[in-house]
Amino acid sequence: MFVVGTAGHVDHGKSTLIQALTGIDPDRLREEKNRGMTIELGFAWLELPSGAEISIVDVPGHERFIKNMLMGAGGVDVALLIVAADEGVMPQTREHMAILDLLGIETGIVVMTKKDLVDQDWLDLVTLDVQEALEGTSLENAEVVAVSAENGDGLDELRSTLDKLISELPSHQSTGNPRLPVDRSFTITGFGAVVTGTLADGSLKTGQEVEILPSGLRARIRSLQVHEESLDQVGPGTRLAVNLSGIDHSDIQRGDLVTSVGWLESATAFDATFRVIPDAPRPVRHNHKVTLFAGTREVPATIRVLEGDQIIPGFSGWVQVRTQEKIPVVRGDSFVVRDTENTLGGGHVLEPNAPRRKRNDAATISVLETIASGSSEDVVFNALTGIEPATAAQLSGATGTNSSEIKDALSTLETQGRVRFLGEDSSFVMSVGGWQNLVNTASSTLSSFHKTYPLRQGMPLQDFRGQLKLKSAAFNAVTDSLKSEDVIATNEATVGIPNHQPALSVDQEAEASAFLKLIAADRFSPSTEQPINIEILQFLSERGDVVRISGDIVYPADAYDEMESKIIESGRDGQEISITSVRAIFGTSRKYTLAVLEHMDSKGLTRRSGDARFLR
Template identity: 35%
Template structure:
């Protein structure tokens, strides 16, 4: 099945919402204010049933100029647009601005719908069509089919549905092979369920249970449940409208424009190099470092425009390269489309493509312009790095196939470019991919060490499992091993930690923990339960299990039964004394005479010697494992 998103565009009160209802039988105006004012304020969504081969989401966008940001957020991720024009009014200013925005966003698939045809006669229909055809001449809608529809009585609705299906059947579905990315356009709470976000999936797949990342705040979340138009799904894919019940974050921490992504795959940026195409007519000039509003995905962010070949943009209908410096971070990548608007006086300036999502600082002048244009041209090397950014790790053969270049050319780039990395298994990756993955793991470990300072780290298997939906297992494993060589990570047994991390009690409880250990040490072998000591120091109950695990893991205490633990120093001293004052084997009675312990403490003590492989029980005696005891005592010294 193919998955598509269809958007509407057009002037206010030209019948987009009524047409949506005629096509889907759903009223997308859900807000009280929308009902009272009879205008769309927020984006509306509805499933459009066309045939069994495709699943289509319909987006109804506001037509009023005050809600242009909602319109841009709605059409940014669509596969097909319907330009809606009321028959009794024809092309209007907002219709033309919507057309500019659609063109600048690179939308190339569309059709035209004339509504309210009950208000015009046949002769007027011809005039309306002529006016529209003249208005769309030279645009992507120039050859588009045009439909006349009465959304109230249903005239022309079925023909329109057939036209939409014919347009979509030859349109490719979005690529679901990349890492998951969903720009959020709605966030709300559901009683008993928690926080829910909605959006159109730009890339990749998402499954129930996936651990994702909310950008730009870098909050880890879990996809608990998925729905597509109120129907539960286990999987969401590129091109679909998906609602995701996310765990680990509150509604107040999310806003429209945030992006839900595969963990560790995307970075944020505040400086982007762009190829900008301006609208045909600019009402006002735009000065160097002038304030702009960037619309990208569903985000709307203020910033400044930086020119490298002029101090003022005066004429419209220009194509130029420049830079945008933002006040807040956004999530984007090379090739993404954007719209630029002027905050005041309000005006669409233009739009275009991202050349580099992580722009640098450049000098004013022709050299910078040439460099940006060269970067825009996408050299084979850049295409290779973009491919590795998408796929993470590929063989030389796969790269050759994807880029349609000889394998020898790929090998030559590998030998000449230090930013290309070869894994021991033979696959290729890039320094950027590895750096992003390594940085994400470091951030995760920092957060984990902060939350659980008593623990050694995260199990290596858990890290690999958490990332392997985005990164191949071998790449994650290799990145961790490389991290140990570059002093980023430490691997101790099954655990991975930051190099500088040593398990330790939380600072605010450090002195009280010292008092607990001093009290247990003073008791020597006849100890009271460790919980008693922790409670006596008024250490929070929630920390008890963590602290006990830490004491045992670090062998500060030796656990002899469920409740009793002996400090390492008296424990070692008792083992040494018993070893020296008994023969190669000893009985419980022998141990009692040496240690003076009652049976309550003596039995778990000698059983602990068995568990440490220091003794071997043989019927009523225990035989010393001499070499093991000597090694153990040396290590404990």
């Protein structure tokens, strides 16, 4: 299915034409009927002579409601540029032409309305004027059809012309992830939340769980309706209404995006190509404050000009758009910006979720040129180097690309030797250069640790993770791969360089032997009087000779194991473990008994309840 949208100056007969074509009055608000002009978006549908059915979006023409026009123009396949024959090209005609051009709408018809009010000579002059105005725009080759909604003259020709254009359009391709920009949200008694919009990508089906962006709220599709007909599944390019359960309509606003769960991230910055329209009243300067229109969303934004200090009317440049609110966009999305009462220009998203770029920098421009002209592999690779190690889902959100394309791109990049997968399940990926840097960091970090602490088996895993600055899931994948390549060796608590074997010197061995003999003299109440070098003590602990219970209490390992075993035995069948009962078993003081019990608590072997303890 395809969507046709109107455009044109106020009072040039857009809504009247739609009603004459379809029998449906697109002006649904009382104020619209009282004032005789469209304020909000209007909707209708039409069956063409071939039997094809189209949706129609009617937009307001008044300059005060241009933002509503922008919200309706997105997702349009065919534009009907409406020009009244008795007035010709007017200010909003030109602005709407510019907007259609910025949005890249290349298929359209110029509809000259009110032909019954002028003679043929005047109609020919106005037609020439319109064609001249369209030169250099995406609709410069649009066919012109003159009609009269009052007497029906020309309406059959318009239907036939529209039918021919529709038949020549390529069918919409599903990219895997649905995106429905919301242009209306309301409630129907007995049904709950309903949203409407034009499905940009993918498909939606009843029962499907969806995510509302940028809020991140989730809902489930109760039903789908197209032209008052209920359907189980709807494909891309379709204008539809979606009944959602599990959410209130007040939690969904115009401008939100309904999509599948977990693939797309909202952000406050994206890189883009940007063109200032020739009729713009001023250049777009660096840090220009504007209103951004993307999809059906309107949000305050700042334009960062990345090359030079401004872009003058009629010219293009590289920009980064920074928004005051998070917005969900994908690569290739069109957008328009305005300031005060003027449309300034627009462009196409290059990289969603973009890092802050250095201005007037050759490397920055090179990256943008690669993204703009490069393959999907280049786009994914560029995004990866900014967030690696990353999952396919993270890359999908960072680039605004569906998961199947991400997997294909990563497969190609792996074949080219540009990336490598990490972990036993290959869930993370890194660039080859990024991986080598990480290997170097890991090796140098552990070498430095072993040099500083030669008697230790290795660095604590959590400290090593902190040095690599990785989140836990990525850290696990990285350590798996580092181990598989013999870069590191790990146990439950530490990580070190393979084959690192701590060894005591002769003097250290003597100190260690003396300490072990001292604490073995009274094995359940070991002496705390003779100090020992902390590194030697750590060595003995890692070797399994001793168990350090607290700051100054260290047990011979066999003594502690015996105590732990007997305490556990005493607590079988739910028996209470008390300080008194443990003291009686081992003949120790309260100091030692309490230290051992607290150590067992920390290991999760016992739980405290008041002054007593029980086995877990």
